[in-house]
Amino acid sequence: MASGTLFCFAHRGYQRFSSENTLQAIDQALELEVGGIEIDIWNVGGQLLVTHDRRLGRLQPGNELITDMQPEALRKTPLPCGSTIPILQEVLELIGDRAQLNIEIKGPNCAAPVAREIRAFVTDKGTTFDQYIVSSFDQHQLYECLRLLPEVRRGVIIVGVPLDLAACTAPLKAYSLHTALDFLNTDLLNDAKRRGLKNYVFTVNNSSDLVLLASQGVDGVFTDKPHIVLDFNARILANGVAE
Numbered sequence: 742m743a744s745g746t747l748f749c750f751a752h753r754g755y756q757r758f759s760s761e762n763t764l765q766a767i768d769q770a771l772e773l774e775v776g777g778i779e780i781d782i783w784n785v786g787g788q789l790l791v792t793h794d795r796r797l798g799r800l801q802p803g804n805e806l807i808t809d810m811q812p813e814a815l816r817k818t819p820l821p822c823g824s825t826i827p828i829l830q831e832v833l834e835l836i837g838d839r840a841q842l843n844i845e846i847k848g849p850n851c852a853a854p855v856a857r858e859i860r861a862f863v864t865d866k867g868t869t870f871d872q873y874i875v876s877s878f879d880q881h882q883l884y885e886c887l888r889l890l891p892e893v894r895r896g897v898i899i900v901g902v903p904l905d906l907a908a909c910t911a912p913l914k915a916y917s918l919h920t921a922l923d924f925l926n927t928d929l930l931n932d933a934k935r936r937g938l939k940n941y942v943f944t945v946n947n948s949s950d951l952v953l954l955a956s957q958g959v960d961g962v963f964t965d966k967p968h969i970v971l972d973f974n975a976r977i978l979a980n981g982v983a984e
Contacts, residue, residue, distance in 0.1 A: 745977045748961025749970040750777040752944055756965055760820035762791045764827050775967045777841035783848040788812040789829040833862045846877035852885035883913050906932035917941050
C-alpha cells in the first residue's frame with residue numbers, strides 16, 4: 742500500500758443501497774473494489790448467521806434475543822432492503838478471493854464453528870488462509886481461534902485506552918489491533934506498532950478523520966462509506982497529499 746493511503750474495510754458491506762451484512766451489500770462493496778469486507782457473526786441454533794444485533798427491533802420486527810430463536814425464522818424475515826440474513830458459507834462463496842474478509846465474532850460459541858467453516862472452505866476451494874481475519878471484543882474466543890486455527894490472523898477489538906496499552910494482543914499472537922475512533926490515542930497506536938501490529942480504526946465516515954488518521958500512521962479503517970476512503974486514497978496516489 743502506498744504511504745499515506747488507508748486500507749479500506751467496508752463495514753458490514755456497502756450500506757448505501759442495501760441492508761448491512763447482506764449478500765447484496767457485500768457484492769456492492771466488492772464492485773467498488775474495496776480491499777476488505779467486515780461482517781458480524783452469531784451462532785444461532787448451530788448456524789453461523791451474518792448479523793449484528795443480539796436482539797430484534799432495529800432491522801427486523803420484534804424484541805426477542807436472536808439466540809432464543811430458530812435460525813430458519815430469522816432467515817425468513819426480510820430486512821429493510823427486502824433481502825434476508827445470510828450464513829457465513831454464502832459470504833465466503835460470494836467473496837471468494839476478491840477481497841480480504843474480517844469476520845467479527847459477536848455472540849458466544851462462535852470460535853469453533855468459524856474455525857471449522859474457514860478450514861473446510863479453504864481446503865475445498867484451494868484458496869488461502871491469508872485473506873481472513875477473525876476479530877472480536879471476546880478475547881477468550883480469539884484465544885480459542887488461535888488454538889483451533891492458528892493459520893488465520895486475529896484482530897483484537899477494544900474501546901478505550903487500556904493501562905497496558907496493546908499488551909492484551911501478545912498472548913493472542915494477534916495480527917491487528919482494532920481501536921475506536923472516539924478513543925484515538927497516540928501512545929496506544931505507537932505501542933501497537935512496536936509490537937508489529939496493524940492499526941485499524943472503526944468506524945470512520947468523515948473525510949477529515951481520514952486525514953488525521955493517515956497523518957498518525959494508521960494502517961486502515963472500517964467505514965460505512967467506502968467510497969470516501971477510496972476517493973481519499975486516489976487523491977493521495979495522484980497528488981501525494983489529501984486535503
